[in-house]
Structure formats: C-alpha cells, structure tokens
Amino acid sequence: MTGKARGRWLVVAIPYLWLLALFLIPFLIVFKISLSQDAIAQPPYTPVFDLAAGWEAFKQSLGELSIDNYGYVLSWDNEFIEAYGSSLWIAGISTVLLLLVGYPIAYAMARAPKSIRPTLLMLVILPFWTSFLIRVYAWIGILSPEGLLNQLLIALGILSPDAPLQILATDTAVYIGIVYSYLPFMILPLYSALEKMDETLLEAAADLGCPPLSAFWKITWPLSLPGVFAGCLLCFIPAVGEFVIPDLLGGSDTLMIGKVLWTEFSVNRSWTVSSAVAVLLLLVLVVPIVFYQNVQQRELEGR
Amino acid sequence: MRKGLSWFNVTSIALGFAFLYIPIILLVVYSFNASRLVTVWAGFSTHWYWQLFQNEQLLDAAWVTLRVAFITASVATVLGTMAAITLTRYGRFNGRMLFSGMIYAPLVMPEVITGLSLLLLFVAVNIDRGFWTITLAHITFTMCFVCVVVQSRLVTFDRSLEEAALDLGCPPLKTFLVVTLPIILPAVISGWMLAFTLSLDDLVIASFTTGPGATTLPMRIYSQVRLGVTPEINAACTLLIAIVTVVVIITSIMTKRQEMERQKAERLAAAG
Numbered sequence: 001m002t003g004k005a006r007g008r009w010l011v012v013a014i015p016y017l018w019l020l021a022l023f024l025i026p027f028l029i030v031f032k033i034s035l036s037q038d039a040i041a042q043p044p045y046t047p048v049f050d051l052a053a054g055w056e057a058f059k060q061s062l063g064e065l066s067i068d069n070y071g072y073v074l075s076w077d078n079e080f081i082e083a084y085g086s087s088l089w090i091a092g093i094s095t096v097l098l099l100l101v102g103y104p105i106a107y108a109m110a111r112a113p114k115s116i117r118p119t120l121l122m123l124v125i126l127p128f129w130t131s132f133l134i135r136v137y138a139w140i141g142i143l144s145p146e147g148l149l150n151q152l153l154i155a156l157g158i159l160s161p162d163a164p165l166q167i168l169a170t171d172t173a174v175y176i177g178i179v180y181s182y183l184p185f186m187i188l189p190l191y192s193a194l195e196k197m198d199e200t201l202l203e204a205a206a207d208l209g210c211p212p213l214s215a216f217w218k219i220t221w222p223l224s225l226p227g228v229f230a231g232c233l234l235c236f237i238p239a240v241g242e243f244v245i246p247d248l249l250g251g252s253d254t255l256m257i258g259k260v261l262w263t264e265f266s267v268n269r270s271w272t273v274s275s276a277v278a279v280l281l282l283l284v285l286v287v288p289i290v291f292y293q294n295v296q297q298r299e300l301e302g303r
Numbered sequence: 304m305r306k307g308l309s310w311f312n313v314t315s316i317a318l319g320f321a322f323l324y325i326p327i328i329l330l331v332v333y334s335f336n337a338s339r340l341v342t343v344w345a346g347f348s349t350h351w352y353w354q355l356f357q358n359e360q361l362l363d364a365a366w367v368t369l370r371v372a373f374i375t376a377s378v379a380t381v382l383g384t385m386a387a388i389t390l391t392r393y394g395r396f397n398g399r400m401l402f403s404g405m406i407y408a409p410l411v412m413p414e415v416i417t418g419l420s421l422l423l424l425f426v427a428v429n430i431d432r433g434f435w436t437i438t439l440a441h442i443t444f445t446m447c448f449v450c451v452v453v454q455s456r457l458v459t460f461d462r463s464l465e466e467a468a469l470d471l472g473c474p475p476l477k478t479f480l481v482v483t484l485p486i487i488l489p490a491v492i493s494g495w496m497l498a499f500t501l502s503l504d505d506l507v508i509a510s511f512t513t514g515p516g517a518t519t520l521p522m523r524i525y526s527q528v529r530l531g532v533t534p535e536i537n538a539a540c541t542l543l544i545a546i547v548t549v550v551v552i553i554t555s556i557m558t559k560r561q562e563m564e565r566q567k568a569e570r571l572a573a574a575g
Contacts, residue, residue: 007475007476008393008475011385011388011389011393012385012389012393012396012402014382014385015382015383015385015386015389015446015450016389016398016402018382018442018443018446019402019405019406019443019446020405022421022424022439022440022442022443023405023408023409023443024401024405025424026420026421026423026424027420029420029423029424029427030416030419030420030423033423043426043427101319101322104311104312104315104319105315105316105319107312107315108308108311108312108313108315108316108319109316111308111312112308112312112316118559120316122551122555123320123323124323125551126548126551127323127324127327129496129500129547129548129551130327130543130544130547130548131503131504131521131540131543131544131547132504132506133504133506133521133524133525133528134327134330134524134540134543134544135326135327137330137524137528137532137536137540138326138327138329138330138540139326140528140532141329141330141333141532142326142329144532148329180322180323180326183319183322183323187319233411234410234411237411237412237413238411238412238413238414240413241412241413241414241415241416242413243413243414243415243507244506244507244525248528248529258413258414258415261415261419262415262507265419265511271423274419275419275423278415278416278419278420281413281415281416282416285413288411289408289411289412292407292410292411293403293404293407293408296407296410296451297403297407299455300390300391300451300454300455300458
C-alpha cells in the first residue's frame with residue numbers, strides 16, 4: 001500500500017471501527033440478552049457465551065436462548081403494549097404541537113431582514129446549549145400547584161386561591177415539556193428550508209392575482225416540506241423514547257416506554273426484559289429512522 | 304411582494320422567544336431568592352451560591368463532568384471530522400451504507416436504548432465501569448453530531464482549492480492541514496462545542512454506563528430534583544447557564560470576525 005492509500009484507509013477505518021464496536025455490536029448484545037433469562041449471577045443473565053469452553057458448550061448455550069421475554073412484553077396482562085401505544089401517541093401529539101408552534105416562528109425568521117437573521121438564529125439555538133435537564137427543571141417551578149403560573153393567575157383574579165390549576169404531574173405538563181425542549185430542533189430545519197425559498201415565486205403568484213393565503217398553501221408549504229419532514233422526525237423519534245420529561249413532569253399514570261424501560265432496568269433489575277423492551281422499541285422506530293436517514297443523506301451528501 | 308415583517312410575523316417571533324426564554328429567566332431570578340421556598344420571593348441574596356461552593360458532592364460531580372466533557376469533545380471532534388471527510392470526499396466504497404447509517408442513527412436514537420446497549424457491552428467485555436466508560440459512551444454518540452456539523456461545511460466547500468494543492472504535489476495530509484482545515488475550522492470548533500455541551504448535559508446515557516465512584520453533575524442534580532425544587536439547584540443551574548452563554552457568545556464573535564476577515568481578503572484579492 002502506498003502512503004497515500006494507507007492514510008486514506010485510516011481516515012475511513014478509525015471512525016468505522018469505533019462505531020462498529022460501540023454502536024453496532026452493542027445492539028447485537030442487546031438482542032442476544034433479550035433472548036436470555038434472568039439469573040442471580042454476575043452478569044445477571046444466562047446463558048453466557050464462553051468461547052473458551054469450546055464448540056459443544058457454545059451449541060448448548062445457543063439452545064438455551066428463548067423468546068420468553070418477548071412473550072412477556074407482548075402479553076396484554078402487562079402494561080408494555082399500552083406504554084408503546086401511549087408513547088407513540090404522546091410523541092405524535094407533541095410533534096403536531098411543535099409544528100404548529102415552530103412553523104410561524106421559522107417563517108417569520110426567514111422573512112426577517114438579512115441583517116438580523118443570524119442574531120435570531122443564535123437566540124433560537126442558545127437555549128439548546130443550556131442543559132436539557134435544567135430546562136425541564138425550570139418548568140417544575142412554573143407548573144406546580146403553588147408555582148409561578150398559578151400565582152400569576154390568582155394575582156390576576158382569574159383563578160381563586162383554593163382551586164389552583166393542576167398541571168404538573170399530568171400529560172399536559174409532558175406536552176409542554178416536550179414542546180419546550182425540542183422546539184429548536186423543529187425550528188432549525190424549517191428555517192433552513194424556508195430561507196432557501198425563492199421569493200420571486202411568491203411575487204409571481206401575487207402578480208397573477210393569487211391571494212396570500214392560497215399562495216402559502218400552493219407554494220410556500222410544498223417547498224418547505226423537506227424541512228417539515230426533517231423537523232418532525234428529529235422531534236418525534238427521540239420523543240417516543242423520552243425518559244426525563246415524563247419522569248419529572250408527568251404523573252404516576254403517564255405511561256411512556258422510556259420510563260418503563262428505565263424502571264424495568266433499575267428498579268426491577270431485569271436486564272433481559274429491558275433488552276426485549278429496547279429491541280421492540282427499535283423495531284417500532286426503524287421505519288421513521290430509515291426515513292430520517294434518507295432525508296439527512298439528501299441534505300448533506302447532495303444525492 | 305411586500306418586504307419586512309407583518310404583525311403576524313412579529314407576534315410569532317415575540318411569543319416564540321418569550322416561550323423559550325421566560326422559564327430560564329425565572330430560574331435565574333429565583334436563584335437569588337433569600338427564601339428557602341423557591342416560589343416565594345423574599346428579597347435578593349447570594350446565599351445559595353455560597354452554599355453551593357461548600358457542597359463537596361456537587362463540586363466533585365462538576366469536576367468529573369468537566370473532565371468527561373473535555374476528553375469527549377476532543378476525541379469526538381477528531382473522529383467526527385474523519386467521518387465527515389469519509390462521507391463527503393471518498394465517494395462510494397464497500398460498507399458506505401452501513402457507515403452513514405451508523406452516523407445518522409445515533410442522532411435520533413432514544414437515549415435509553417443507546418445507554419442500555421453500551422452498558423451491556425461494557426458488562427460483556429467485563430470492563431470496570433466509571434469515568435472511562437462514560438467517556439467512551441459520550442464519544443460514541445457525540446462524534447455523530449460533530450460529523451454532521453463538519454459535513455454541512457464540507458459540502459459547500461470549493462473543492463478546486465484542495466485539488467489545486469494536490470495537483471501541485473502537496474501531500475494529502477499537508478493539504479488537509481494547510482488548505483482544508485483552516486477553511487472548515489469554524490465548523491470544527493462548533494462541532495467541538497456541541498460535543499462538549501452534549502456531554503455536559505447528558506443524564507440518561509451517563510446513568511446507564513457509570514459505575515461506583517463516578518457521578519456526573521446532571522446525575523447529582525437529577526437525584527436532588529426528584530426530592531424537590533431547591534434554590535441551591537437553581538444557583539447551580541444559573542452558573543451552568545452563565546458558563547455556556549459566555550462560551551457561545553465568544554465563539555460566535557470569533558467566527559463572525561473570521562468570516563469578515565475572509566470576505567475582506569476575498570475583496571482585496573478580487574480588486575488586486
């Protein structure tokens with residue numbers, strides 16, 4: 001190999017091997033453990049593949065794998081299926097809300113004078129740089145029964161002091177938390193799609209007598225669709241597996257699969273069931289993830 | 304088409320920014336509250352900041368977090384830049400599909416899945432969990448963010464500059480260091496910062512991959528938040544916000560200045 005080819009090979013190989021070892025192989029391990037059984041041992045599952053023990057032992061271990069955990073997770077007696085459904089529902093509603101809140105902001109930013117656009121953009125990104133946990137935490141102080149929102153409403157005479165709004169520990173608080181935390185992820189792709197738009201198209205439509213609203217639906221909206229897809233996927237997929245927001249803002253009846261997985265892992269200490277939950281969550285999300293990859297590829301690799 | 308913003312545009316921006324900023328501002332304001340009760344204002348005080356600097360556990364956690372974030376950002380920037388070059392410059396090669404899949408998937412992968420899978424890997428290879436396992440986990444997911452940031456700069460980059468250097472016999476590594484790197488440097492720096500803040504911020508993946516002895520600041524804050532809102536946590540959060548804001552503003556001024564110098568040089572070159 002010449003020096004040039006070797007250098008090139010290294011540039012590809014190092015990140016490639018890193019991701020294989022720390023991203024892909026871990027998934028295979030999760031899949032294998034989802035087929036194992038819990039055991040009181042170190043590590044807490046059986047069978048454990050031991051390549052040193054020889055081929056026969058390996059074959060025997062292979063025979064001990066079973067799909068029992070999937071049966072357990074998919075049985076109607078347990079709340080897992082409900083949790084998958086309600087996670088998809090909460091993430092879906094939140095994504096629609098994000099689009100409704102984010103689109104007018106992104107649209108206005110793209111219409112703003114060129115000189116102030118970078119500042120507006122920085123103002124959208126800045127909260128994203130501050131800790132996610134802090135931003136969720138800030139809402140606890142606002143939404144709690146004796147919190148600032150209730151104090152404000154009572155001071156304004158809208159609410160009576162003995163009947164404060166109960167928002168914290170409900171699904172509404174989870175929606176607020178998700179919309180708040182993910183808003184920059186929705187605005188940025190929308191903005192970059194809207195900013196690229198050729199404004200002369202709208203001028204032409206106006207000249208030809210098209211009213212602004214119908215020009216919006218016929219021109220602006222279709223042209224912004226790549227941004228809409230990217231933004232929605234970027235919010236929807238992580239929101240389905242969200243753990244911190246439902247845990248801190250949601251109530252005891254807020255059922256989300258990320259929280260269920262966490263509980264199964266850290267409270268019930270069942271590594272095998274949590275692995276099965278993770279594999280099924282990945283299966284649920286595989287279609288949107290592949291879709292998202294195609295959007296990214298078109299955007300970044302120009303293909 | 305009319306230029307400028309309609310009242311609807313202005314209202315959207317104003318309401319949007321109010322929504323984004325009011326919670327953070329309230330959090331900062333109440334960190335200076337004299338009262339123990341977070342929601343009752345009892346006068347200005349820096350009491351909670353002094354309290355904070357005496358909280359050994361919190362300071363330890365902050366120190367661990369900063370070290371993890373620094374190592375993570377530095378390694379992830381190198382790996383992510385390599386990955387970005389691979390994806391934008393090397394065309395098609397065997398396994399490219401898998402590679403770009405592994406780059407884009409972690410961007411949206413729910414943290415609970417990434418965290419669990421890395422933990423199970425660390426258990427399977429029987430490595431002591433703690434500081435280094437958190438760092439390895441953080442490098443893995445942040446390098447993908449660095450890659451995307453650098454990639455978006457490399458795509459809009461004038462390749463004839465690199466080609467000219469290579470044609471004139473400049474070795475590839477030198478071409479990268481002398482031609483490519485200076486041009487993509489702002490993107491590399493923002494990639495580093497993104498990795499740094501993502502690592503600083505992460506709770507879920509760190510909780511899965513940590514072991515005894517390594518507690519990060521988000522983990523510490525989280526366990527206190529679950530017990531209730533306290534002004535001390537507000538103070539800790541305010542300090543974090545202040546650090547991040549200062550760093551972001553400095554970098555954005557630096558990149559702006561660099562951009563202006565570049566434009567000036569281009570104008571001079573065009574005039575000469």
